[in-house]
Amino acid sequence: MGDLTQKKKVSIMVAIMVAMFFSAINQTIVGTAMPRIIAILGGMDHYTWVITIYMLTSTIATVLVGKLSDIYGRKPFILAGIVFFMIGAFLSGFSKDIFQMITYRGIQGLGAGIIMSSAFTAVGDIFTPRERGKWMGVMMAVFSFSSVLGPPLGGWLVDNLDWKWLFWIFLPLGIVAFVMILMLFPKVERKESEKIDYLGSLFLSLMIIATLLGFSWAGTKYDWGSVEILGLFSAAIVFLGIFILVERKAKSPVLPLSLFRNDIVTISNSIGFIMNAGMMGALIYLPFFVQGVEGISPTYSGYVTMPMSIAMLAVSAITGSLITKTGKYKRFAIIGMPIMIAGMVIMAYMNSVWMAVVAMIVFGIGLGTGMPVFSITVQNAVSPAQLGVATASSQLFRNMGGTIGIAVMGTIMQSSLVKNMKSLTASAGADLTKIDPKTAEQLAAFNSPQLLLDHPKLEQMKQTLPPDIQPVVTQLVDTLREALSSSLTTVFLAGAAVTLVAFILTLFLREIPLRTSNKMPQEEAKPSNSSEVSSVKS
Template structure:
């Protein structure tokens, strides 16, 4: 597709951007409102599962579609991704309990994984590596723009309308995206001579499921040393060994192992894993600070995260153009990563909404400068023949990092909160409710649940129903909850800071090679004559 006219490429990119925006805006709408949705449906203990299942299904979809789209082309998969995402979004709005919401978010994640894998790879099909810097910045800006309007809009909707509209509002945009991709996106012929790696796909999927379930349930549903968790990790190890064996024998492996002989691909993927682990694992708890500790409504909570998105949009666009102009990219990763670390460190010690806003600005700046780099490094290091599977490997590691990070941070959050609540109760001597009216004592028990902090209208309504003589006790109990939650969030953000710091150190080891001005590799007559740049032997098993 590199030989298409510039005008045709632009129309295709518009179609891709619409599809990506449809997926991204739904995510940012839901993020701010999720604490309120959980408070309505119940099941705070399963809060992380709403995000984890989405990441799990999108991770599996991403890696499987990467190789399949190399064989069959990108168009059918982008269309299928939009359909799955729309079905999942519609069903989410019909959820009556947390378990239904988790199941339907899994369907949404499947669609999102397909869309993201196909869209980012399609950019590699359309443009040479040197030009991809600009378009990677544009695509980052799309995510940033959705993050600008999504949180505030999501907060406003959940404050003024039924929460189901968070999932339904942009469904018409999905229809528009589907129509544009159907009409504008060129159809590519199936690559002959390649077979689908069913066995490798199966064992890779089972490995991902077993490992992610183990991390998600460890420390929450079961103890880390429990037979269930050890069994899941053991099963994951067995499936991984079977996957490695299958890939050595597959004619067209779903994830070629020799791809990781390329040091650029390997280091970039490890950095992507750590970045998402620290970033996603910590940032999903920012609404807990703004809404729970500071008592801000979901509407205004969205405004707190908006500066991060604005700074990310601006700097990702600038950096993308600079990369295209100069052909240099490593310097931006080395600048952006420490700024992200600084932003996360501010979050760990923030004690006001204004400090949270400053943290968002700093973190967004670092995100905009550093994040576009790591997609380019992988795509520039492989041939067009492996563009899909290489891009999918990058997204696989990012999704794994995000999912494992969310699970580990969730365990850290739950454990820290539990310990802080015990310490607070011990230091205050607890609240003696034996002398109170039993009905009043039963109502007061609700103020010992941190989940109450996430639904401020319900909190105020319950306070008004209680007699004046217990109001000082209520104030003390709420303050205790806020202190326990705040200290727990500090622990989570510090863990995220440490993870990002490790990723920054690894950035120094990325080998920078010039961004090519064509998809054809140097010294070859066609795209497929050489498999990988920077690897002494050809990629393939």
């Protein structure tokens, strides 16, 4: 797409950003309200699966579409991604239980993976590595804006309307995005010499599924040392081995092993994996503190997370411009990641809404400074022919890290919560021995932390009990909040520790100049026509 005018490039980027905003806003609008939705549908034990299935399907879609879009072009896949996402969102609103919600969120994840993989790669098609810094910053700003608008809007909707509208309200925007991509995005001819690597795609998908299921079920549905979990991890290793053998012989591998001989690609992907494991694993539990511990309604819970998005929006745009201006990127990762870690440490010890706001601002500044870097490093280190698959590999490792982080942090959260509940109940629990059996049975329902996330139900249960029992109810609820708060401290500290490992790895990232064209240096040095060849000879 190097022959496009600047006006056409900007028009295409507007279409891409509308598609990305459609995907992102549907995530952020649901995030704050999801604890309430899960409380309504039931199935607190399966809370992480609503997020895990989304990450699982988006991960598989991302890596498969990366190579396919190198062959067929980005346009058909962005269109297909929008369609899948709209179907998943529409069906999610009809969920009758947690298992239907998980299924439909899986369809949404499939669409999101296709959209994101194609969109980020398309930026590489249109702009040179030096120019991409600015546009990556703009794309981060799109995510930030959706994060500003989504949480408070989602909270207001779930407090004032049926939760189904969370999934339906932005469906018309999906139609707009589809039409814009259809009309503006140029069609690319298929590369006839390229063949689809069906066998490699199969074993890569099986490896991803076995790995993520193993981490998702370990410590929750099954013990870490159970036959089921060990079997899944063993299967993942076997599938990985077969995948490597297949890729060595494939003419057009779905994920070329040669990519990982490039130290910049390998280190960048490793950082993305570890960073997302710590970040995503911890951040999904922030609404638990705001709504569960502090007792803030979903409407106002969104306002607590808004400062992070505003800070990220402003800083990511500035960072992207500075990367384009200076041609340097490593310094921004080295500055940003310690700030992210500091934000997570503040989250671990926050004891008020105002501390949560401070933590969000600090974390947002770090996120906006460091996050735009690692997509640029990977794209700058590979040839244009590998742009799609390289970008997909970057998102694969990020998604894998995020999914595994969510699963591991979920295990930490559950085990810590059980331990804290036992400890607090034993030391400061309410004495129910002197209360009549019927009332004691009603009070037993107040031992579920899930109750803290559904304020209307909690108030309704309180009102069914006589006034003389209210002090006992207050004591039980306080015990729940203390146990939840202590468990969240453990989760946030674990996330900060994991992110620290990613920061250390960043110090070893090799920085090379950002190219000012879409050709590799060796390609630019080659004569482009016969006259140049003859002049070189003479």
